[in-house]
Structure formats: C-alpha cells, structure tokens
Amino acid sequence: MRPWEMLARAARGTGALLLRGSVQASGRTPRRASSGLPRNTVVLFVPQQEAWVVERMGRFHRILEPGLNILIPLLDRIRYVQSLKEIVINVPEQSAVTLDNVTLQIDGVLYLRIMDPYKASYGVEDPEYAVTQLAQTTMRSELGKLSLDRVFRERESLNASIVDAINQAADCWGIRCLRYEIKDIHVPPRVKESMQMQVEAERRKRATVLESEGTRESAINVAEGKKQAQILASEAEKAEQINQAAGEASAVLAKAKAKAEAIRILAAALTQHNGDAAASLTVAEQYVSAFSKLAKDSNTILLPSNPGDVTSMVAQAMGVYGALTKAPMPGAQDSVSSGSSRDDQGTDASLDEELDRFKLS
DSSP states (O other): OOHHHHHHHHHHTHHHHHHHHHHHHTTOOOOBOTTSOBOOOSEEEEOTTEEEEEEETTEEEEEEOSEEEEOOTTTEEEEEEEEOSOEEEEEEEEEEEOTTSOEEEEEEEEEEEESOHHHHHHSOSOHHHHHHHHHHHHHHHHHTTSOHHHHHHOHHHHHHHHHHHHHHHHGGGTEEEEEEEEEEEEOOHHHHHHHHHHHHHHHHHHHHHHHHHHHHHHHHHHHHHHHHHHHHHHHHHHHHHHHHHHHHHHHHHHHHHHHHHHHHHHHHHHTSTTHHHHHHHHHHHHHHHHHHTHHHHOSOOOOOSOTTOHHHHHHHHHHHHHHHTOSOOTTHHHHSOHHHHHHHHHHHHHHHHHHHHHHHO
C-alpha cells in the first residue's frame, strides 16, 4: 500500500480516533504494546513530567511534550518513554577496603533526574543500571582514600565526592545526580570490638583527665582560700596591733599626764606648811610596807641589822629622802632665814649619819 493511500484512510477514520482520545482523557491510561510502550493511536495525550521519544521510519523524529499530540500511523513510533521526575535508586550493598586495610560492607541511596531525554535514550542502554554501577565504583574509589575513622567522620564530604564523580561521568547520558546518601556501614566483628574498646579507653581517659582537672581546681581553690584567709588574718592582726599600740600609747600618755599632774600637786603640797613632815610620814609608811613584802616574792631576804627597831628604819628612810632632796630649789634660799639655815645644817648632818648607818647595815 502506498503512503498517500495510508494517509487517506487515516483521514477517513479521524472521527473514531478523536472519540478514542476523549476516552483516554477521561482517566484511562493509554494503550501500551507488549513491550510496555504506548501504541500510536494518532491522537495521544502525554502525561505531565514524561517525555515520549518518537521515531519516524526508524530515525529520531521528536520528543512529545505533555498534552495533546498527533502522530502519523505506521510511520511514527514511540520508541522511549522517559520520566522527568526525581528517581530514587537503591545502591546494593558492596564491599570496600579503606586506606588502613579494613573491609567494609556499605550501601546507599541515589537520587537522580533525567535532564535530557534524547541523551538518556540514545546515550546509554540502561541509564539506571549505568548510574548504579558508576555509584558503586566511585564509592569504592573514594573509600580507598580514607581511613576507617575518617569514613565515619566525613560521611557528608564522602557523599559530595561521589555526587561530583557521578555528574562528571553521567553528563553525556543526560542524567544529573542530585544527591547520594550512605545508608549503612557494616564493620567486621573484630574491628567493631576493637572500636568499642578504643571508645571505652577514650572515655576512661577523658574521665581521668576531668577528674584530675577537678582535683587540681579543688586544690587551687583550697590554696587560694587559705591564702586569702591568711591575708585577712594578717590584716586583722595588723589592725589589732595598730589599735593596741594606739591604745597603749594613749594609756601611757594619760598615765604620764596623770603622773605629771600628781607630781605638780605633790610639789605644790610640799611647798606648803608642814609639807616636809607629811612627805616624811608617807616615805616611812612606804618603807614599812615594802619591808613587810620582802619575804613574799622570793626566798632571798635582805634584812637590816636591827629589824625590830622601827624608829631606826624610819630614820634611814628619812635619810634617803633627805639625800634625794638635798639640792635646794631656786628662790627658796631667799625666803629662808639665817636661823633656819643653821637648823638645816644640823638636820643635814644627822641625815648623813643616818645614811652612813644604812650603808653599813
């Protein structure tokens, strides 16, 4: 049958084909061949986020956009159907050797999207399988560059490296890898036990370090407290000594003032009538009182030659007083008469005799 005859027959059956297309738009899926691809029913409705690759007489013709599309029967054929949605692919578990020769069992999840339906259809036979194999080989290569400890610490950087490597290789396939996530990392049992022991040792080490730091801080705080206590105690003692010295100085000054006042009053009293007699009586009383206390403070006692003669002891005391007051005061010589001078000379002679007797005793 010639091509124009085929076109005429297709034009005569347009009404039936439009009716069939309206039935498809009401919610039914397009009729597909045994290979899973939609059949050419002249009027086709392409779903959103899908790209249908059409070949005309075995060659690429065009890509059907979402919505209403019309094809020529027998000449046009839907060869590939590509989904433009994000595709999730489970990467099977595989073994990989790290930089420190530890074998790991690792799997992951790959997220990709078809960016160019033409390249995805004609650039590679099976895009998903190709990307999966590329992810596995890239994962082995990246894990071989890292040690076991860095694998657990740098999972994000490892995922980013795998994504970059996949995008560089899959650019000619019209596929873009959005992200890659490592699901599980299985470590050999012996290595796992060693890691647990290492973690426990590290925790014990940190506990010991923290305990030693706490002990050091406690000792520092105790020493600092003692230092402050000693400083405060010394300052308090200093202030106490200063206050005590000030009090003693005030007391000495007050005693000196009182003694000076007493001496002034005593001197004034001695200048009055019979002042010498009163002073002699006071000295005699003090002498007797001191003599009565000699045996109370120590075992060594100094006794005069006649301890029972009180008159002689008083005379000796008066002799001592007379020797102390032997020098006359200025102005007193002018007021003393010549008769009293003779009496004083006689008294001085008697006092000298008494002093000699006291010295001999």
